[in-house]
Amino acid sequence: MTTSATGPTDPAGTPAASGSSAPAGTSGHVDPSVRTELDRLRDSIDNIDAAVVHMLAERFKCTMQVGHLKAEHHLPPADPAREGRQIERLRGLAESAKLDPAFAEKLLNFIIAEVIRHHERIADQPPEQ
Numbered sequence: 001m002t003t004s005a006t007g008p009t010d011p012a013g014t015p016a017a018s019g020s021s022a023p024a025g026t027s028g029h030v031d032p033s034v035r036t037e038l039d040r041l042r043d044s045i046d047n048i049d050a051a052v053v054h055m056l057a058e059r060f061k062c063t064m065q066v067g068h069l070k071a072e073h074h075l076p077p078a079d080p081a082r083e084g085r086q087i088e089r090l091r092g093l094a095e096s097a098k099l100d101p102a103f104a105e106k107l108l109n110f111i112i113a114e115v116i117r118h119h120e121r122i123a124d125q126p127p128e129q
């Protein structure tokens, strides 16, 4: 493994602990043009991740309201028919966007499972006076 005078760095530019030996491909010289391209792409990834977090936060704000509405009106936490329609729709959108529809379905199911847990918790709470 090669190390520079300033010590080894990973591709993110983080200095490795002295004396450590990083696995092949995670250390050593990175061409400046590659570094620039990697940084540019990572900036976009960070922006996208921030947008995803904000969009999810907004979605959960809505679903919490749905949870309270359902609890007030004694509706069940889950609505499998609605979920089926959402999955079909999302799979179609994923296909058009060249995203793996199976991945889109798994992601939606993961989110919905969390929403249903929230709804169950809300339904178990005593009603507000």
Ligand SMILES: C=C(O[C@@H]1C=C(C(=O)O)C=C[C@H]1O)C(=O)O
Binding pocket: 063, 066, 077, 078, 079, 080, 082, 083, 086, 111, 112, 115, 116, 119
């Ligand atoms: C939000 C609802 O509750 C549940 C959660 C859903 C979701 O997160 O999209 C969809 C259906 C329900 O199982 C709803 O009924 O609309």
